[in-house]
Amino acid sequence: MARLDHLQRLEAESIHILREVVAECEKPVMLYSIGKDSSVMLRLALKAFAPAKPPFPLLQIATGWDFREMLEFRDATAARHGLELLVHTNEEGVRAGVKPWSHGTAYADLMLTQALRQALDQYGFDAAFGGGRRDEEKSRAKERIFSFRSAQHRWDPKNQRPELWQLYNTRKNPGESIRVFPLSNWTELDVWQYIHVHNVPIVPLYLAKPRPVVRRGGRLLMVDDDRLPLGPEDRIETLSVRFRTLGCYPLTGADESTADTLPLVIREMLLARSSERQGRMVDHDGAASMERKKQEGYF
Amino acid sequence: MVLSAAATLDDIEEYLDRHAHKGLLRFITCGSVDDGKSSLIGRLLHESKMIFEDQLATLEDDSRRVGTRGAELDYALVVDGLAAEREQGITIDVAYRFFSTDKRKFIVADTPGHEQYTRNMVTGASTADLAVILIDARKGVLTQTRRHSYVVSLLGIRHVVLAVNKMDLVDYAQDVFADIERDYREFARRIDLEAITCIPVSAVAGDNVVARSERMPWYRGPALLEHLESVPLADESAGRAFRMPVQWVNRPNADFRGFAGLIASGSIRSGDAVRVLPSGRSSTVARILLGDAEIPEAVAAQSVTLTLTDEIDVSRGDVLCAAGAPPGVANQFEATIIWMHDEALLQGRTYLLKIGAKTVNATVAPIKYRVNVNTLEHLAAKKLELNDIGVCGIELSSPVVFEPYDDSRVLGGFILIDRFTNNTVGAGLLHFALRRSQNVHWQALDVNKRARAQLSHQKPCILWFTGLSGAGKSTIANLVEKQLHADGRHTYLLDGDNVRHGLNKDLGFTDEDRVENIRRVAEVACLMVDAGLIVMVSFISPFRSERRMARNLVETDEFIEVFVDTSLAAAEARDVKGLYKKARRGELKNFTGIDSPYEAPETPEIHLDTALLAPEAAASQVIAHLREAGIIDAFTGGAGLTWEI
Numbered sequence: 040m041a042r043l044d045h046l047q048r049l050e051a052e053s054i055h056i057l058r059e060v061v062a063e064c065e066k067p068v069m070l071y072s073i074g075k076d077s078s079v080m081l082r083l084a085l086k087a088f089a090p091a092k093p094p095f096p097l098l099q100i101a102t103g104w105d106f107r108e109m110l111e112f113r114d115a116t117a118a119r120h121g122l123e124l125l126v127h128t129n130e131e132g133v134r135a136g137v138k139p140w141s142h143g144t145a146y147a148d149l150m151l152t153q154a155l156r157q158a159l160d161q162y163g164f165d166a167a168f169g170g171g172r173r174d175e176e177k178s179r180a181k182e183r184i185f186s187f188r189s190a191q192h193r194w195d196p197k198n199q200r201p202e203l204w205q206l207y208n209t210r211k212n213p214g215e216s217i218r219v220f221p222l223s224n225w226t227e228l229d230v231w232q233y234i235h236v237h238n239v240p241i242v243p244l245y246l247a248k249p250r251p252v253v254r255r256g257g258r259l260l261m262v263d264d265d266r267l268p269l270g271p272e273d274r275i276e277t278l279s280v281r282f283r284t285l286g287c288y289p290l291t292g293a294d295e296s297t298a299d300t301l302p303l304v305i306r307e308m309l310l311a312r313s314s315e316r317q318g319r320m321v322d323h324d325g326a327a328s329m330e331r332k333k334q335e336g337y338f
Numbered sequence: 339m340v341l342s343a344a345a346t347l348d349d350i351e352e353y354l355d356r357h358a359h360k361g362l363l364r365f366i367t368c369g370s371v372d373d374g375k376s377s378l379i380g381r382l383l384h385e386s387k388m389i390f391e392d393q394l395a396t397l398e399d400d401s402r403r404v405g406t407r408g409a410e411l412d413y414a415l416v417v418d419g420l421a422a423e424r425e426q427g428i429t430i431d432v433a434y435r436f437f438s439t440d441k442r443k444f445i446v447a448d449t450p451g452h453e454q455y456t457r458n459m460v461t462g463a464s465t466a467d468l469a470v471i472l473i474d475a476r477k478g479v480l481t482q483t484r485r486h487s488y489v490v491s492l493l494g495i496r497h498v499v500l501a502v503n504k505m506d507l508v509d510y511a512q513d514v515f516a517d518i519e520r521d522y523r524e525f526a527r528r529i530d531l532e533a534i535t536c537i538p539v540s541a542v543a544g545d546n547v548v549a550r551s552e553r554m555p556w557y558r559g560p561a562l563l564e565h566l567e568s569v570p571l572a573d574e575s576a577g578r579a580f581r582m583p584v585q586w587v588n589r590p591n592a593d594f595r596g597f598a599g600l601i602a603s604g605s606i607r608s609g610d611a612v613r614v615l616p617s618g619r620s621s622t623v624a625r626i627l628l629g630d631a632e633i634p635e636a637v638a639a640q641s642v643t644l645t646l647t648d649e650i651d652v653s654r655g656d657v658l659c660a661a662g663a664p665p666g667v668a669n670q671f672e673a674t675i676i677w678m679h680d681e682a683l684l685q686g687r688t689y690l691l692k693i694g695a696k697t698v699n700a701t702v703a704p705i706k707y708r709v710n711v712n713t714l715e716h717l718a719a720k721k722l723e724l725n726d727i728g729v730c731g732i733e734l735s736s737p738v739v740f741e742p743y744d745d746s747r748v749l750g751g752f753i754l755i756d757r758f759t760n761n762t763v764g765a766g767l768l769h770f771a772l773r774r775s776q777n778v779h780w781q782a783l784d785v786n787k788r789a790r791a792q793l794s795h796q797k798p799c800i801l802w803f804t805g806l807s808g809a810g811k812s813t814i815a816n817l818v819e820k821q822l823h824a825d826g827r828h829t830y831l832l833d834g835d836n837v838r839h840g841l842n843k844d845l846g847f848t849d850e851d852r853v854e855n856i857r858r859v860a861e862v863a864c865l866m867v868d869a870g871l872i873v874m875v876s877f878i879s880p881f882r883s884e885r886r887m888a889r890n891l892v893e894t895d896e897f898i899e900v901f902v903d904t905s906l907a908a909a910e911a912r913d914v915k916g917l918y919k920k921a922r923r924g925e926l927k928n929f930t931g932i933d934s935p936y937e938a939p940e941t942p943e944i945h946l947d948t949a950l951l952a953p954e955a956a957a958s959q960v961i962a963h964l965r966e967a968g969i970i971d972a973f974t975g976g977a978g979l980t981w982e983i
Contacts, residue, residue: 044360058641059695203460203762204751
């Protein structure tokens with residue numbers, strides 16, 4: 040038999056990580072953000088536990104500003120695999136009228152970070168899988184695969200446990216929980232490649248198609264429905280666009296593109312000269328901002 | 339990694355096909371602080387087009403603000419990702435970076451050079467196939483170069499590149515390079531590092547990193563990247579017997595029972611005979627599943643699920659092996675331990691050991707020697723401090739399936755976990771099983787603890803009195819024993835002072851000796867419980883870890899921790915034996931409460947506050963607890979007079 044190629048090795052490593060958590064933790068959950076990384080992570084979980092179903096629920100943090108197509112995709116995916124799906128929204132944030140375009144950083148904190156913490160506390164999950172990759176961002180590049188959080192969900196980057204070979208120490212102190220990143224060693228290209236080779240379903244928003252957009256501060260925002268306030272100067276155009284990364288629609292910029300098939304998307308990605316998260320405003324304030332967010336409990 | 343903008347769809351498909359079947363090389367960069375590790379990686383990422391435009395903009399901005407290279411780009415800032423690292427200009431933790439060329443994919447772990455962060459270097463090195471050890475051409479071989487080379491050798495990294503960096507600062511002089519190469523090879527030979535490739539480079543100027551440099555025509559070897567692209571990749575399945583630690587048992591319904599795991603070595607086909615260790619039972623592989631697809635063969639490094647033709651007992655932590663070539667099973671080993679925690683490893687203390695999918699209790703004793711990584715001398719040691727590397731005996735609470743680390747990272751590598759803090763405190767490499775474990779058998783006895791206890795109408799247990807010197811432990815324990823004895827119970831009192839006159843007279847009061855002191859007493863108490871006795875142990879026993887060790891020796895309901903709680907001021911005021919005065923005068927070293935810590939129990943079964951209770955009342959409270967817990971009969975003492983005949 041031929042030597043394993045790198046995608047086979049990455050797949051095997053991720054499956055090993057998923058199984059180790061199920062074997063050693065009491066109440067795991069999978070953070071399911073509906074994006075391409077979550078799609079791959081879910082596929083790996085289905086493979087890890089087949090013919091059984093993955094023995095944990097999916098958790099999605101809904102902000103109320105999610106793309107409609109993402110929510111449809113989410114519900115269809117959970118139904119197709121017969122998986123338990125938990126959806127949590129920070130209701131305090133909703134009541135306080137927190138809006139993505141008017142509350143900036145506070146929005147991300149309340150509707151993503153705080154919402155995630157609420158959900159983990161409410162259900163008492165002791166381990167949560169996330170689709171984060173080390174190639175995404177500098178502080179992620181430093182993070183362990185099994186990353187511990189204090190009872191306050193804080194990450195202490197200066198005091199991470201050694202992590203040797205494929206031996207993961209999953210023992211927690213009271214109140215601690217673990218964020219586990221099975222895709223730590225995957226790159227963006229690996230994820231696309233895997234989706235391509237294994238026909239992993241993804242949200243259609245990743246593929247180009249004519250969509251209604253407005254221009255805001257150099258970004259193209261999709262007019263997903265009438266919740267996006269439009270000013271007199273806003274002009275809705277229909278352009279062929281797609282998304283490199285998916286978050287809340289008022290914060291996620293679209294790219295003009297004609298890449299309407301996976302190979303074309305991959306081609307575009309290979310030729311692209313700007314990194315993935317640039318499309319997301321959330322990650323964009325200051326060099327150490329992701330590290331700070333992570334310390335506060337952001338995934 | 340480069341794709342032309344004019345690429346057609348066919349080109350993409352071909353590109354993807356080629357990319358999908360590349361091999362993967364994982365390597366680390368290590369060496370002393372400021373040898374230019376991060377700069378080298380930054381250079382590799384840049385030259386292989388892995389730095390995107392927005393990252394480049396951030397880098398230009400950061401280079402101007404906090405860079406160490408003046409107006410030039412400071413590539414180190416690409417990899418030093420933590421705020422603390424960027425502020426201090428040092429690497430604290432290992433960073434993983436990814437790049438690929440037309441030939442291969444690479445995962446590089448940039449590891450910190452400071453000695454205090456060696457554990458993070460070990461983390462990066464444990465999964466590497468190759469190590470790039472950097473040396474500053476102006477400084478030559480340094481202590482950290484030796485330390486990292488030693489760790490690289492220990493961890494069995496087969497390929498080593500010595501990159502003599504900053505050649506631009508020594509005018510690309512051949513003799514400087516040659517001297518360093520000679521020094522290094524001399525050291526490498528002593529630590530059994532064999533396959534070494536030495537390359538003169540300048541990470542900052544780009545010489546011999548991606549392409550061969552014209553500024554060093556005297557060097558005829560490959561540039562660094564060329565070498566990384568051509569070094570042979572390991573093949574874990576070739577020529578090695580099949581082993582797979584069972585990670586998880588998959589039982590979705592009564593018809594399916596699969597054993598899931600990552601294959602550690604060798605390969606397996608359906609129909610192959612396998613043996614389950616440690617039980618030794620045999621069976622045959624029925625099906626091999628990768629996800630829900632059945633495959634005819636699986637090889638090392640794949641995560642699969644196997645089903646067997648027989649209904650035999652297999653659980654997590656067992657190892658499935660080729661039936662004809664099973665590995666060893668043992669519970670005593672010689673191992674090298676790399677200590678990674680601020681609190682030292684103490685000889686005799688018990689830790690959790692995780693190997694493969696199995697976690698057991700492990701006691702480290704004896705520490706044979708510690709290695710001075712600079713001189714390679716063997717030094718006597720009773721403890722291993724942070725970053726120490728030592729060779730030790732290690733004894734496990736139950737046998738594990740193993741292979742020497744040199745043969746198998748999976749079945750020979752382990753981590754040690756502190757049972758109290760749950761931290762990963764050490765990493766270890768098994769060398770060989772000690773013969774003793776094969777020759778010392780557990781003798782099964784017909785008269786057991788239950789039989790002995792029934793004869794004396796009591797449940798055996800340990801009453802573990804802990805507290806400061808002079809708290810009143812022995813006074814209270816003595817009163818309890820008198821009462822129990824009067825009631826016809828079979829008892830024994832192990833008193834700290836008395837035991838130190840005999841069994842433990844060879845021990846002093848250092849932390850290591852205190853651990854051993856408690857270990858012996860706990861073992862003796864355990865034997866006495868087995869003999870059916872109610873055992874009172876009256877020892878200061880200042881460390882939680884050892885009290886927990888004692889607790890774990892017996893059944894859950896057989897250990898009763900009695901905290902004799904007295905404030906230091908009260909104990910010192912009492913000072914029956916005059917020991918506090920001596921300790922205050924500095925005549926007694928390591929005296930608990932004065933210059934050695936006392937770790938109070940967090941949840942003792944019995945808490946006696948001596949400020950509120952006289953010794954007699956305290957003793958009554960203990961007796962009452964024994965009645966409630968069913969240790970002694972509630973209605974009568976009296977030699978079993980009321981028991982049914």
